[in-house]
Amino acid sequence: MTLAxxxxxxxxxxxxxxxxxxxxxxxxxxxxxxxHAIAQRHPHRDAVVCGSDRLTFAELDRVTDLRAAGLNRLDLAPxxxxxxxxxxxxxxxxxWYALLKAGLVPVCTLPLHRGHEIxxxxxxxxxVAHLVAAADPxxxxxxxxxxxxxxxxxxxxVSDGPATDPRAVELDRLGDDIDPAEARRLVEGVQAGLEMQSPVAFQLSGGTTGVPKVIPCLQAPYWLYGVSLARxxxxxxxxxxxxxxxxxxxxxxxxxxxGPHSVGATLVLGTPDANAAIELVARHGATDILLGPFAYDVALDDGLAAAPTLRRVLFSGKKVPRRHVDVLESRGVWAGQIFGMSEGLCLTTPLDHPLDARAGSVGVPISDADEIRLYEPGTEEEVAPGEVGELCTRGxxxxRGYYDAAEHNRRAFTADGFYxxxxxxxxxxxxxxxxYTVEGRIKHMISRGGEKINTEEVELLLASHPVVADAALVAMPDPRLGERACAFVVTRDGAPLDLAAVRVHLERLEVAKYKWPERLVVLAEMPRVSQVGKIDRRRLRELAEGLGPEPR
Structure with a gap:
């Protein structure tokens, strides 16, 4: 039985x-x-370029058919x-495409995730399966x-190398012995059993409590997401x-x-390395590049101007400094912003928007069918024009709901289905x-270079340390990543605690390292909004902003 x-x-x-x-x-x-249809229309165009490796659309279509057929042989049911x-x-x-062709549903976790998350x-x-990199330093x-x-x-x-354990199956050669025509028939048979609302992937939310919620991405809606952005x-x-x-x-x-593949465009794939971004653009003739917070300053590098093919730069993850937009504009490169989420809804600055709007906002929804309401937080009452409200959306x-999370869904959606x-x-x-302009978050969330850290999840982990009586995690500003995590703790009977001990504790719990606090402050007592009220997070953020460099 399939997930349909x-x-x-x-x-x-x-x-x-x-x-x-x-x-x-x-x-x-x-x-x-x-x-498959796009590969037939653009067989000889590059679909993906990664370093010295590349595949045309025809080659990508053919090899993913073989891998999908090989997965079918392993009795991994759609x-x-x-x-x-x-x-x-x-x-x-x-x-990615082989799994989709086999009717399997990728669960998009990170190599950084450990036992706590996985x-x-x-x-x-x-x-039914777990695909990992064959080698990771x-x-x-x-x-x-x-x-x-x-x-x-x-x-x-395993992928990207030989299997070091004989029990593992090497995906990169799976199906090479299958006739391509037979592989195509197998793929077509699997796809015929899927529907417009069959799950195609599971993405992960930033999380509101505990480990992230699972987001079911469905066939027709998820394809529309990319098509709308390309348009x-x-x-x-x-x-x-x-x-x-x-x-x-x-x-x-x-x-x-x-997005690119829906219109026959090419993915030029690099790694999260700002220093290599300019070479990536120049070497492979990129026309567009997305820059996350860790790479914003690439826009200021003179080397970017030497890339004659570059036409557009999209910034994502935090507010972009006006200087970065102005420098690109002076070099004849369009600059804009994008705001999107795994749950859906994406806004971006239209190509014809004036410079001030592209520098100062995240634009408008990518689809005319997207619906947006700005509500007073915790209500279903719209704010007045120009005022700040919680972004609620449907489209x-x-x-329409997180996976297997009925109770949470009742809180996460309005009565008429707005997320x-x-x-x-x-x-x-x-x-x-x-x-639309981004004005902050209601959720206690830290965005570290685009990776979301749920503060409540980490606070519970910190509180499980034997000497920690109370813990709070807040964002502290960082010029490169946007935000980093700062932990404030109160210890039992004033016991000593340092950052190294906290990291040992989190490593023992198998917590992904990007969630580990990068600053620790031990307090005599936790500031609260009132004598018996909630933790005063605003005060903690102010304290975090005032911290100097970490002592060495």
Missing amino acids: SDTKVVRYPPEVEARYVREGLWEPVTIAQHL GGAVLLQVHNTLHTVVA SEIARQTNP RFDLVAFAFEQAEGTQRTVL AMGWGPGDRIAFLMPIVHNAGVIIGLQ PYTL RTGDLMAERVIGGARC
Whole structure:
């Protein structure tokens, strides 16, 4: 049985599906079928370039057919979830589309995730397989995958190198002995059994409590997400989009894969390394690049001006300094911003927006069918024009509910199905253009270089340390990453505690390192809004902002 019939997936009501089909927003074609059709239209164009490796659309279509057929031989039934812990490589792109063609559902975790995260995500999604990088200089992912699979029937797949454990299956050669025509027939048979609202991937939310919630991305809505972005950005055949951040994150799938590929454009895939960004653009003739907070200053580098093909730069993750936009503009390069989420809804600054609006806002929704309301937080009352409110949204690619989370969904959505994002925005007019500005967050969340850290999750982990009586985690500003995590703790009986001890504790709990606090402050007592009230997080943020460099 596939996940198409899984009652844990919240789907769009039938009348809404019918309307989106009638309006031409959704198509009864799967993402894998779209890729095959695009490969037939643009067989000789590059689909992906990664270092010295590249595949045309025809080559990508053919090899992913073979890998999918090979997965079929392993008796991995369509609808099964597959955990992904992989890097930005050509093989990862092949693996992504191969899983989709096999009807399997990628679960988009990070190589940085450890037992704390993976065990809970696996409990929620019940994966049939776990795909990991064959080699990682920081951590043995293969051994970790087998450890996590203990007591289950889970298949461990490896990519980007030979399997160091004979029990693992090497995905990069799977299906090479299958006739391509037979592989195509197998893929077509699998895709015929899928529907417009069959799950195609599981992304992870930033989380509101505990380990992140699972977001079911559905076939027709998820394809529309990428198509709408490509249309908003004016991409077409011949464009080459450089992408540096993790490719199996939602941003990577939409901005790097499905957006460009939907129009026959090329993904130029790099790694999260700001120093290599300019070479990536210049060497491979990129026309567009997305810059996350860690790479914003690339826009100021003179080397970027030497890349004659570059036409557009998108900033994402935090407010962009006006200087960066002005420098690009002076060099004849369009600069804009994008705001998106795994749950859906994406805003970006239109190509024809005035400079002030592109520098000072995240633009407007990428689809005319996106609905936005700004509510007074905790209510369903809209704020006055120009005032700040909680961003609530509904639309043809925004989720209708988290996976297997009925109780949480009752809090996360309004009575009429608008998703409460927890982000604060205002609708304004800048330079004569209507647009939206980001004004903060309601949720206790830290955005470290684009990675979301749920403060409550980490606070509970800190509180499990034997000497910690109370703990709070807040964001402290960082010029490169946007934000870093600062922990404030009160210890039992004034016991000593340092950052090294906290890190040992979190490592013992198998917590991903990007969630570890990067500053620790021990307080005599925790500041509170009132004598018996909640922690005064505003005061803690003020204290964090006033901290100097960490003593060495």
